[in-house]
Amino acid sequence: MSSEIAIKVENLSKCYQIYQQPRDRLKQFVLPRLQGIAGLPPKQYYREFWALKDVSFDVKKGESVGIVGRNGSGKSTLLEIITGTLAPTSGSTTTNGRIAALLELGSGFNPEFSGLENVYLNGALLGLTTAQIDAKFDAIAAFADIGDHLNQPVKTYSSGMYVRLAFAVQACLEPDILIVDEALAVGDEKFQRKCFDYIERLRSNGCSILLVTHATATVEKFCQRAMLLHHGKLHGFSAAKEIVDQYHALLYSDEKAYLRYLNQQTESRKPEQPLGVTPASDSALESHTVQRPSDDSAGLKVVITEWDTLDASGESVEVFRAGETARIRFLAEVIQPIKEIQAGILLRTVEGVAVFGTSSLYHGKNYSHPEAPSRLQFEFSIALDLCPGSYFVTLAIAEAITANDMNYLDRKTDVIVLKVNQPRILSTGIAALNSSVEITPV
Structure with a gap:
């Protein structure tokens, strides 16, 4: 394995034997042997479930992969095989360096021991x-x-305290590979921010990160690449935002519609071009045009097809x-x-920090009962009271269900880039707030 590769997975598969009744397990253990002795073809008393099937990928040193x-x-199964807590049915995994894994809340903790005692227990299990x-x-x-709770039995801990201590033990060991499986979801926002800052420091020091999460914004912000697993198979491994778009297409449509979407995306891109990237052209609006869905796109209700940015006079600019x-x-x-369409936009910085978001709901402009098939144009006007920099715009369409609930139908992540300049630099940060200063001798 190359010295630049931290994790290498080759043709990995994992099959589980599913028994309909407990006695079938005993039958499988005894009867096929007797049938073989009697010269009869062995009978199988279980059905196979493939949690993973022929998965292959590489993770480079210092890379974050969602x-x-x-x-x-098959996400958790994949991580357990990589960490060595589960054996594969076929294929292989190779890792280069010390692994720290946070796979399950409080895994490796003895509930009767105090937090302090569990720190030493976990450290010993990790070879320290x-x-x-x-x-x-x-x-x-x-x-x-967690203060004085460190001296209390961990069975008295809340879920947040569990994950605080578990992450602290794993991360502070300065691993070469850090694997996290949804564990941070139970922490409060302040602790999550602390963890992600620490993850960034680990990555900058050459640590590779594997992060399983349902929070796609986290994947887009902290991961260079991402992979999509579906029914145990690798459906995509590419730039994070492209995989997030593909994941949304899977989430917000039925299985047949998703497969048609996948075929359309594959057919519409040029050879050598990654999935989800639209070919460029001379026209500003045409350069952001997605292939129109076919008439048989059952399951897809609304799809964003074109986008552009205009100045006050109507000229296409960025x-x-x-x-x-x-x-x-x-x-x-x-x-x-x-029944009712809701449209929204979100501006973010290059680092992924949300700058501003709004939707047609906030302006009382949701659109009710549009004809099908038909086309709708949405336009948001924003005063760019921002400091100089580049800002990425995400577009989204949702079906409004109630005043507080909606179902996303389509999303285009970071498809527009707005560049904001100042003739003379008057401020730094994100928001260009109105300000003044006075100096008075005292």
Whole structure:
């Protein structure tokens, strides 16, 4: 394996034997042998369930990779095989360096032991000596930040305290590979921000990150690449935002519609071009045109097809001065009848920080009962009171269910880039707030 590769997975498969009744397990253990002795063909008393099937990929050193997929798609099984807690049916995994894994809340903790005792227990399981754990203990305690609870039995901990201590132990060991499976979802926002900052520091120091999460915004922000698992098979492994778009297409349509979407995306792109990237052309609007869905796209209700950015005079531009108005326009194909459509946009920085978001709901402009098939144009006007920099725009369409609930139908992530300039730099940060200063001798 190349020294630049941290994780290499080749043709990995995992099959489970599913027995309909407990006695079938005993039959499978005894009867096929007797049938073989009697010269009869052995009978199988179970059905096969392939949690993973022929999965192959590489993760480079210092790379963050997100893993997305519906429940039961094989994500946790993949991580357990990589960490060595589960044996594959076929195929192989190779890792280069020390692995720290947070696969299950409180895994490896003895509920009767105190948090302090579990720190030393987990450290020993990970191959550290008592002296090495002593040297890292203060950093672990500070990161977990659970105070006097560190001396209490972990069976008295809340789920948030569990994950604080578990992550602190694993991360502070300075691993070469860090694997996290949804564990951070139970932490509060402040702790999650702390964890992600620490993950970024680990990655900048050459640590490889494998992150399983249903929070696609987290994948887009912290991962360079992502993979989509579906029914145990690898459906995509590419740039994070492309895989997130593909994942949304899977989530918000039925199985047949998703497969048709996948075929359409594959047919519409040029050879050598990654899935989800639209070929460029001279026209600003045409360069952001997605192939129109076919008439048999059952399950897909509304699809965003074209987008563009205009200045106040209606010219197609992407560079603005701070304070100017940008008109973000996009078209959507209504394929099936829908009760009420809600459209929204989100601006983010290059680092993924949300700057501003709004929707037609907030403006009382949701569109009711559009004809199908038909096309709708949405346009948002925004005063760009922003500091100089590049900002990415995400477009979304949803079906409004109630005043507080909606069902996403389509989303185009970071498809528009707005560049904001100032003739003379007057501020730094994100928001260009109105400000003044006065100096008075005292």
